[in-house]
Amino acid sequence: MTRVLVTGAAQGLGSEIARRLVAHGYEVVVHGRDAARTEVALAAAPGALGGVTGRLDSLASTRLLAADARGRGPYDLIVHNAALGPDQDRPVLTEDGIERITQVNVVAPYLLSALLSVPRRIVFLGSDSAFSGRPRVDLGVLEPWDGEQAYADSKLLLTMLAFEMAARHTDRPINVVHPGWVRTRMGGPRAALPISDGADSPVWMATSEEPVARRGGQYIHHRRAEDAPPAAHDAALREALIDRLIELTGEHLH
Numbered sequence: 001m002t003r004v005l006v007t008g009a010a011q012g013l014g015s016e017i018a019r020r021l022v023a024h025g026y027e028v029v030v031h032g033r034d035a036a037r038t039e040v041a042l043a044a045a046p047g048a049l050g051g052v053t054g055r056l057d058s059l060a061s062t063r064l065l066a067a068d069a070r071g072r073g074p075y076d077l078i079v080h081n082a083a084l085g086p087d088q089d090r091p092v093l094t095e096d097g098i099e100r101i102t103q104v105n106v107v108a109p110y111l112l113s114a115l116l117s118v119p120r121r122i123v124f125l126g127s128d129s130a131f132s133g134r135p136r137v138d139l140g141v142l143e144p145w146d147g148e149q150a151y152a153d154s155k156l157l158l159t160m161l162a163f164e165m166a167a168r169h170t171d172r173p174i175n176v177v178h179p180g181w182v183r184t185r186m187g188g189p190r191a192a193l194p195i196s197d198g199a200d201s202p203v204w205m206a207t208s209e210e211p212v213a214r215r216g217g218q219y220i221h222h223r224r225a226e227d228a229p230p231a232a233h234d235a236a237l238r239e240a241l242i243d244r245l246i247e248l249t250g251e252h253l254h
């Protein structure tokens with residue numbers, strides 16, 4: 001049996017991905033930010049093995065989530081899906097003093113990756129916004145504030161994290177998947193794709209035994225590897241990012 005953890009599974013792409021992985025016969029553990037959201041995630045994926053709970057905008061809560069998740073692991077596959085979108089008209093500092101988009105989209109997946117054993121496969125939900133992102137490896141607050149830019153930067157940094165993990169574990173498919181512009185809360189009602197289409201590539205990369213899905217270190221769109229943002233290939237920049245993440249979390253990456 002393949003056991004999988006899907007973060008941010010109470011709505012949107014995460015919910016659809018979890019539901020499909022259950023249908024695929026996987027043992028799915030869904031994640032929600034609090035107990036009520038975890039219940040919503042469980043209700044949306046009938047047959048899921050269980051749920052785990054924790055906020056990604058708090059290092060302490062993310063640590064509790066990792067402990068909860070470890071109790072239901074180990075995982076063969078992790079889908080890092082949860083994220084905050086660009087709709088923030090000002091910077092918001094978390095209780096840890098980190099800007100919230102950066103914490104949820106970059107620091108939290110790093111911390112979970114550091115605190116959980118490395119699965120056989122990882123799918124990071126990325127975005128083509130990463131191409132307009134800037135590799136702000138200091139993880140500081142963007143000034144002047146621009147929510148779209150902060151989101152783009154966070155998705156570039158997440159892509160760099162994924163490529164670093166792929167470089168460290170060349171035997172495992174660790175990849176970034178851009179789902180397209182999808183009609184979710186984040187994508188909005190005018191987005192091009194229904195959720196079912198947006199979930200296609202992430203689910204395929206999670207389940208397929210085709211050669212592309214068995215390789216790592218790729219930026220995937222429409223089930224195909226496309227050129228990744230150049231910063232993802234820059235080992236020195238990636239190292240600087242990991243150093244900063246170690247400094248912020250006190251945890252080392254496997």
Ligand SMILES: NC(=O)c1ccc[n+]([C@@H]2O[C@H](COP(=O)([O-])OP(=O)(O)OC[C@H]3O[C@@H](n4cnc5c(N)ncnc54)[C@H](OP(=O)(O)O)[C@@H]3O)[C@@H](O)[C@H]2O)c1
Pocket residue numbers: 007008009010011012013014032033037054055056057080081082083084085104125126127128178179180181182183184185186187188191
């Ligand atoms: N939709 C698009 O067009 C699009 C395009 C490119 C990439 N993506 C990526 O696809 C992924 C899924 O996006 P989506 O469109 O499905 O977004 P969504 O509908 O806004 O769902 C985001 C999920 O993340 C969870 N989340 C956000 N902040 C959290 C926090 N602080 N603690 C715990 N959970 C938190 C949300 O929980 P709640 O439900 O409790 O709020 C929700 O389950 C993201 O990584 C996104 O960047 C989406």
